Amino acid sequence: MSETTRHNYDVVVIGAGGAGLRAAIEARQQGRKTAIISKSLFGKAHTVMAEGGAAAALGNVNSSDSWQVHFRDTIRGGKFMNDPRMAELHAKEAPERILELEHWGALFDRTRDGRISQRNFGGHEYPRLAHVGDRTGLELIRTLQQRVVQLQQADAAELGHPEAMLRVFAETTVTELLTDASGRIAGAFGYVRETGEFVVFEAPAVVLATGGIGKSFKVTSNSWEYTGDGHALALRAGATLINMEFVQFHPTGMVWPPSVKGILVTESVRGDGGVLRNSEGERFMFGYVPDVFRNQYAETEEEADGWYADPANHRRPPELLPRDEVARAINNEVKEGRGSPHGGVFLDVSTRMPAEEIMRRLPSMHHQFKELADVDITAGPMEVGPTCHYVMGGVEVDADTGAARVPGLFAAGEVAGGMHGSNRLGGNSLSDLLVFGRRCGIGAARYLDGLAGERPAPAAADVERLAEEVAAPLRRDTGENPYQLHQELQQTMNDLVGIIRRGPEMEQALESLEKLRERVASVRAEGGTAYNPGWHLALDLRNMLAVSEAIARAALTREESRGGHTRDDFPAMSPQWRRTVLAARLAGDRVELERRPLDAMRPDLLALFDREELSKYLTEEELPPAEGADTASKEEK
Amino acid sequence: MTSTLPPPERAGLARARISARTLRTDRWWVAPLLTTLGLTAFLVYGLVRALQQDHYWAADHGYLTPFYSPCIAAQCAPEAAHFGRLPFEFPWWLPYAAISLPFLLLFRFTCYYYRKAYYRSIWQAPTACAVREPHKRYTGESRFPMIGQNLHRYFFYIALVISVVNTYDAVLALFHGEQGGFGIGLGNLVLLGNVVLLWCYTLSCHSCRHVFGGRVNSFGRSPVRYWLWTQITRLNTRHMTFAWITLATLVITDLYVALVASGTVSDPRIFN
């Protein structure tokens, strides 16, 4: 088989999406020799799929906005399951991160007075999303990519070589993290997709920024890269994953034609006035406002329509409820026979604003429907339905540094858990990856300071064993087709651990996963080592299985419904369960769960909510004393 | 070598060797063929007419063909020479409008649209997209003489002046009524239509778009130039259309004047 090349770095960042690039930029700015490893080409990350914008309380459009309000919205969206410290840091630092991007060349849409414009989005009280039309993720990735190039140019001028301090390893997959005898991170092992050549990165600090797990589900807005690599790498390196039961199904994915089923229809369609209707023409969302949100959402169409122009005197339209609520509502409409011809509901902007304005505000949506479905969204409604979009769960990390429980391991972005609680608000992921990407870069640099030059060494035997394991599927003469196994896995997860979950089904899912595991262990990849997608998928299957098991097990254990976790057999939200975080770890090759308490919110943050609202989420003993909280909340309103 | 960077593309890799000139299955050769025919037809007609040294001035109605404007040879009909005549007679090979025609030709020759048209059709670099071109070497507009295409803007300035001259011709022609004074015939409409379209072509020029606004970086601080740029941009998206339309209207106008001047047809009058 091919030889193994070795590289030495201070910090290795796995993943070249927004979080990975931001972490790498920061590590390099901290003076650390940094490698970025990307499964795809540089600049192709899944971040480009983010359309709506990046949430940051800049207050450019509505000056009443502040980090406290953003924090409160985030916690509400996450149904109080968020790590309060992460949500606080996120809300506080997001504005700085956005302005920094602008300084690196990002071109956000502008307000009349020349500042960054902000748009409305589901769950956000004020217009808060800095955006560029409906392609904000692309702008973010391009800006970070160009910032990397800028730093490389500076290194070229100073050190004679652009890759002296910061190098991108494109189309390279990491299959395992390397640890030293005491369990500290020592590097990473992987292969170059183009050649099949093995690579070892020796590095004391590894930042995971691999994104999500969507490819374990059949209907998903995620690309092929989203195979839960980082989640699985962390598990196998001894780290823990929290909140894995919370998987966000985006309410509006395309449903027709079948080949594009799942592709995202941005939430901005609703933020900019789009409405949801069922086959009877009814704006059904008015019937789905849950009690906890009753006060903040409109009850009539007039009131809802008035909000777009005059948000101060109207309540928000229920189409802008957090994603989990809308997804469940659509699911229910379809189930009760009021769906559209292809099993979704209608999302309409054509009757809400002139064609010209649609073209200006939602150009890429117009393009997408025209090209892929032959539907003109300026003339008729779109058909949409829920699609697996985001996993709230991820590596358990320290809020301030992004450090996982394994020394030297860090995680940022979707692969990190805690920030979004049980449900992520739209727009919070782009700002999340900037804020925590940067913090991971700093965290890794500080960790290296602490090592004071010592470099944990990976065991040589490990590398040989890993090379054997990776090459194994190519050497088998018999074994199943990886594509077939992948389809079965996706079908299992979609049917049995999908948007609405039931205990017996999930037990069944765990059994199926168990059987799949045996089959995956003997999967066969035909062909050679050079750019062989069948082989790559065969290797990714292992990660998807591990992550799927973590999701199914956590979902089966959590006996309540909250955010991205809906149990048919336990439909209510339970204040007791809110205090419990499920952490998955690997014991042998099985996923085990531990329960740990969720950090309590600081009193000053708790005071941002009124007691009545808190009482819907918190247990009696957690609630603040009655009078104090009441007055505080009055002032806030 | 200034550094030890790896080669931009990995050693040992090569392009896919596909011998077919193109795998396109559509009729990609139609557009360049039509372009060649169109441009050739215009050039042949224009050359013949410019050298004819006759039938350029319909004296009764004051119609002067744009191919002879401004008429500056000593042989010019005195009333047709709106800007005076040179004291010597032109030989047969020199058009009476020798002062304007070369610049108009150069304006169109260096025009960003015509460049595309003849590079694709006549020069075949490339004939069509994703169709291999026949040339061994290619340097484009990077060296002499093609680097001269960068002078387009100066020909644009001259074309502006000539457009004024053509407009003046067309306006003067309005004062040749049958009873004297103001009058309108079909020829006037043809001349005016031609002039309007010539302005559209000239003002939709890419250099014009640059000069009047495109060169500004902060539109926010230059609202007037932004407005100009916006308007010119709207015209500019139709530059190709105007390029072809004006070739046609030039021929039609000239032919009409020639037919009236030679007495082959008479000019229908609409007013006076």
Place this chain on the structure above:
Amino acid sequence: MTKRTFNVWRGDGGAGALAAYEVEVNEGEVVLDVLHRLQATQAPDLAVRWNCKAGKCGSCSMEINGRPRLACMARMSTFAPDEAVTVTPMRTFPVIRDLVCDVSYNYQKAREIPSFTPPPDAKPGDFRMRQADVQRMQEFRKCIECFLCQNVCHVIRDHEENKESFSGPRFLMRVAELEMHPEDTADRRAIAQDEFGLGYCNITKCCTEVCPENIKITDNALIPLKERVADRKYDPLVWLGSRIGLRKGADTPLPPNTRTTTATPEQ
């Protein structure tokens, strides 16, 4: 569901040939779906680069019936019912395997362009720009870097030797974008012509024709950049001004050590 003939170029290192497959096609599918079906059923190791399958990432660039396109946006319904579909890798770049090309040329060119240079005293948050100011550049930033324009451009497609001195439409457009930025202080006009080969462009608009984002690359980026270069290099008044030292600002040079070999400027 119908059967289709797909001719797919397979091979590596330049050696390869079209392989014919009979494959099922369903309603509403795109070429990439069919390639995936080939992988799952007949050719598990068929190399195809793809990511989002929604026309947003620009990974699945290839040539379909001779036309450079994104496989994820090429709907099967646009072909005649009995038409065979021929899929080949991009011609301008070396092939790694099957339909996957080595596109590192593009990353090399990207690295040679002097980055965005805000005023030295500006701090994050200082910029005040109108929508009108950013709109022109935003069109260029729609670019998904599929490199189809780079692939179709005859300057390098038909003349490999020009790769050294020509950056291609994508990166000339990037230069145009930076030059139009109201807050940028660098001046890349001279190197646009001398180092990035703007003069090679003969504005034949194939880049614009193949752009999946419908960016008017030629009219809105390349021609305006040519005009700006003319301001800088072919304007007699500017030339006179620079002779007598009136011209403000200096040409930004190529960032040092970013090029494989030393540049060979024309003068």
